[in-house]
Amino acid sequence: MEAIVENNTFKIGGELEVNRLGYGALHTTGRGGYGNPENKESIINVLNKTNDLCVNFIDTADSYGPYISEEIIAEALYPYNNKTVIATKVGYERPNGSWIINNDPKRMRKALEGSLKRLKVEQIDLYQLHRIDPLIPLSEQIGFLAEVQKEGLIKHIGLSEVNLIQLQEAMKHAKIASVQNQYSYGNRKWDDVLDYTTDNDIAFIPWYPLDAGSVYGKQKLEIIASKYGFSSHQIALAWLLHRAKNIVVIPGTSNLKHLEENVVAGHIPLSTSDMDYLNSAL
Numbered sequence: 351m352e353a354i355v356e357n358n359t360f361k362i363g364g365e366l367e368v369n370r371l372g373y374g375a376l377h378t379t380g381r382g383g384y385g386n387p388e389n390k391e392s393i394i395n396v397l398n399k400t401n402d403l404c405v406n407f408i409d410t411a412d413s414y415g416p417y418i419s420e421e422i423i424a425e426a427l428y429p430y431n432n433k434t435v436i437a438t439k440v441g442y443e444r445p446n447g448s449w450i451i452n453n454d455p456k457r458m459r460k461a462l463e464g465s466l467k468r469l470k471v472e473q474i475d476l477y478q479l480h481r482i483d484p485l486i487p488l489s490e491q492i493g494f495l496a497e498v499q500k501e502g503l504i505k506h507i508g509l510s511e512v513n514l515i516q517l518q519e520a521m522k523h524a525k526i527a528s529v530q531n532q533y534s535y536g537n538r539k540w541d542d543v544l545d546y547t548t549d550n551d552i553a554f555i556p557w558y559p560l561d562a563g564s565v566y567g568k569q570k571l572e573i574i575a576s577k578y579g580f581s582s583h584q585i586a587l588a589w590l591l592h593r594a595k596n597i598v599v600i601p602g603t604s605n606l607k608h609l610e611e612n613v614v615a616g617h618i619p620l621s622t623s624d625m626d627y628l629n630s631a632l
């Protein structure tokens with residue numbers, strides 16, 4: 351069976367061209383996205399290696415650390431090469447490590463100022479609402495993002511963990527360039543949102559693409575992995591990249607070898623019969 355030919359890049363918002371194998375920066379901090387990383391030097395090495403390997407889409411959030419992830423990204427990668435696209439998020443506060451949503455526009459503006467400063471940029475490439483705040487009208491939350499976009503402080507607007515109704519509602523108030531929802535080979539809860547984003551040329555950025563390292567549905571993945579001499583983690587990423595042309599994956603790692611393996615996964619051609627086999631019931 352012929353290999354499926356995949357596009358290796360996607361244009362976020364129709365213009366920011368990124369390698370579809372990106373990097374998730376949750377692990378540039380301490381455990382649970384809180385505090386300093388155990389080994390800062392090795393994280394800096396991993397981030398530098400993303401540059402060498404042409405991984406040019408980096409996903410972070412002001413709440414990772416908090417603040418530490420954005421700082422460490424700038425420390426490693428600034429001045430950025432002109433192909434680097436950094437996506438950050440706003441919405442969570444981290445009192446004592448907990449995750450509290452607060453999308454009060456005044457607070458978000460302060461948070462944005464902080465992200466711009468820490469990332470050392472004048473404009474955020476992709477600014478994602480980490481969660482919709484159930485206590486504030488959605489129109490106000492998206493209205494804030496549209497306002498700072500107009501001011502030139504952010505280039506594109508993204509959402510995270512939204513259902514189809516929320517996405518369509520948000521699209522009435524601003525152009526939405528990306529959706530970041532939990533999705534993986536073994537967790538396809540958001541198939542409807544993914545299909546909608548594919549049809550509307552919106553980037554779909556699955557978080558936990560490796561189920562935080564556990565990789566659900568391992569049995570079938572391992573069969574394909576052993577057929578080609580790859581790992582089940584690599585096949586899980588390759589499956590995502592074959593699942594839809596608008597998927598940009600952001601596996602998180604603090605390990606250089608894993609980063610290299612993930613980059614290889616970005617080039618694994620799965621055949622139609624491999625995909626049929628993987629897509630049949632888990």
Ligand SMILES: NC(=O)c1ccc[n+]([C@@H]2O[C@H](COP(=O)([O-])OP(=O)(O)OC[C@H]3O[C@@H](n4cnc5c(N)ncnc54)[C@H](OP(=O)(O)O)[C@@H]3O)[C@@H](O)[C@H]2O)c1
Pocket residue numbers: 373374375376377409410480510511530531556557558559560561562563564581583584600601602603604605607608609611612
């Ligand atoms: N929007 C949201 O609400 C949300 C929520 C969570 C995460 N995120 C984003 O999504 C990104 C991905 O999520 P995640 O990093 O938590 O989970 P993940 O990518 O599903 O899995 C990361 C785990 O897999 C391991 N790993 C990575 N590559 C591997 C490989 N080739 N072989 C074996 N193990 C490998 C890593 O360990 P090593 O360090 O040992 O490699 C790490 O423990 C985050 O970094 C963050 O940017 C967003």
